[in-house]
Amino acid sequence: MSAPTETPAAPVAAPAAAPAPASVQSSTPAKSGPIDDNDVNHWKDRFNDVLSRPGEHVNSKSPAGALSWATHLFDCFNPIDLCLITCCVPCVTFGKTHHRVNKNGNMDGYEPVNTSCLLFCGSSCCALHWIPASMQRAAIREKYNLEGNCIEDIAKSLCCACCNLIQLEKETEHREALLRNGSSEQYKSDNGMVYPGAN
Template identity: 85%
Template sequence: MSAPTDTPIAPVAAPAQAPAQAPVQSSAPAKGGPIDDNDVNHWKERFNDVLSRPGDHINSRSPGGAIGWATHLFDCFNPIDLCLITCCVPCVTFGKVHHRVNKNGNMEGYEPVNTSCLLFCGSGCCGLHWILASMQRASIREKYNLEGNCIEDIAKSFCCGCCNLIQLEKETEHREALLRNGNSEQYKSNTGGMVYPGAN
């Protein structure tokens, strides 16, 4: 057995640490998810307006100079891809129409899963999707000065839900294309917007 030596042991040098790396910055803007506060506020305002004066909405009709619809309710098999998407996931078509009418006619920034889509899907679970669809149809009539009334909106949304959504999608696409081409004279409605009975 060897005797211990008095030679000091050299300290072991700590391994060199790599410099801390800065977090990688993404050039793409962060997305806020499918829930959009503007859409939530839009639907809140629409519901509050309808609930505050239901009689006015039920008895409303289009102004005298309203124009006819360019698309037909039962022309729902053309194009077939829109028909299939709407029959399988009607909430996607509903959200698409809402985006085109209320946000961007060119569909810039559109996401298939959005606030309106989720709201329509949730209301469908309770069997109340026709309420949203009829409200959307009324908004479209008002924006593009189209013929119709609230009772028609409710009947078409309740009895022919898919055909109604397909018509709204095709109609808004057609009307926005006309607006982009500068053909907006036909959409000028009366100064009072929707006409209510007894308002004269």
């Protein structure tokens, strides 16, 4: 009886090496949340500037020939939705104005809860809301060349907080619309009623 013959085993291929994990990249950057490093640096630089030159900031005022404000401090009930939002959650209006002035006048990429909103909310918990508000008012005066001074900014931000935020939001919306239209025309109020045939 012949011995059984063994068939040679087929060579076993070595297992393929697992591909190295590739870094996940998407076409749009991942949202890191409401904290924006650029905004953090912006506010940090502003605070450092004020702390390094307090006397200059307190005594600062707009140059001669500065423009009048297009909106009034106590014209804060119109539009009513802005009034209600500001009275209930003033930090949202503060953050919205910051975005409009410093990032995008068209409000592209705006999120209601953002770094400036959280800064205002945190400072309000310590009754220091008037500090970022007066700094924002000064920045708006400087950008659009509007009348005013530092003491006035502080007084309005401290004593009329909601009216101040509403005025700043309406003013920046008005000024950015003028800039988009390429107009540098100053806001002109009506000269009162004109009766027919009074010419």
